[in-house]
Amino acid sequence: GESVGLHLPTLSVQEGDNSIINCAYSNSASDYFIWYKQESGKGPQFIIDIRSNMDKRQGQRVTVLLNKTVKHLSLQIAATQPGDSAVYFCAEGDDYKLSFGAGTTVTVRA
Amino acid sequence: GAVVSQHPSWVICKSGTSVKIECRSLDFQATTMFWYRQFPKQSLMLMATSNEGSKATYEQGVEKDKFLINHASLTLSTLTVTSAHPEDSSFYICSAYGGLGRETQYFGPGTRLLVL
Numbered sequence: 246g247e248s249v250g251l252h253l254p255t256l257s258v259q260e261g262d263n264s265i266i267n268c269a270y271s272n273s274a275s276d277y278f279i280w281y282k283q284e285s286g287k288g289p290q291f292i293i294d295i296r297s298n299m300d301k302r303q304g305q306r307v308t309v310l311l312n313k314t315v316k317h318l319s320l321q322i323a324a325t326q327p328g329d330s331a332v333y334f335c336a337e338g339d340d341y342k343l344s345f346g347a348g349t350t351v352t353v354r355a
Numbered sequence: 356g357a358v359v360s361q362h363p364s365w366v367i368c369k370s371g372t373s374v375k376i377e378c379r380s381l382d383f384q385a386t387t388m389f390w391y392r393q394f395p396k397q398s399l400m401l402m403a404t405s406n407e408g409s410k411a412t413y414e415q416g417v418e419k420d421k422f423l424i425n426h427a428s429l430t431l432s433t434l435t436v437t438s439a440h441p442e443d444s445s446f447y448i449c450s451a452y453g454g455l456g457r458e459t460q461y462f463g464p465g466t467r468l469l470v471l
Contacts, residue, residue, distance in 0.1 A: 277459075279459065281462075286446075286465070286467070287464055287465060288359075288361075288448050288462040288463050288464045288465045289399065289448070289462045290462070291459065291461070291462075294459060334398060334399070341387065341452060342389075342401070342404065343401075343460060344401075345398045345399045345400075346398060347397075347398050348397075348398050
């Protein structure tokens with residue numbers, strides 16, 4: 246089946262800098278995209294979502310960008326903090342069923 | 356709102372025994388629940404989709420007789436790993452889909468299973 250993938254498996258960021266995590270998806274029929282954060286030993290935590298009729302959505306310190314032309318999704322985290330260190334997954338599909346990418350491990354340097 | 360719990364949070368069992376994991380939606384009714392498995396440093400892999408009152412739909416390659424799913428109410432789904440073996444050791448995560456008004460999946464904290 247079609248799947249979602251991430252460009253880079255790891256990302257190291259200086260505390261206070263902005264982080265950008267990228268994701269490429271292959272199913273052009275997907276209409277819903279979500280970013281999750283997963284800390285070690287815990288379940289995924291919802292960060293932000295976006296539907297295919299939008300190209301940008303902002304939350305608290307986070308922004309998701311969707312480029313349907315090239316099937317690319319990104320998560321921007323402003324002023325990265327030590328608590329942002331985790332594995333970040335993008336997922337695509339519809340509300341009912343999701344397909345997860347491989348994950349990017351973000352490490353925040355003090 | 357939209358809290359999902361799992362019990363137990365971790366379990367160690369002997370090879371050949373069966374283990375039941377519960378998934379509950381605490382503050383909403385979940386029309387659908389999902390069960391995922393996650394191996395170390397890997398992504399979440401969907402095992403099955405569970406609708407209240409009906410049989411679960413299993414993903415390709417997942418043995419339905421090995422992983423029994425019961426979704427008896429709108430707030431509870433259970434996953435039973437039957438005759439567990441060491442290769443079944445994994446992190447099992449459930450999610451609940453709330454439908455109208457809660458149109459996304461909310462994840463539980465996961466259950467760590469170690470089969471000796």
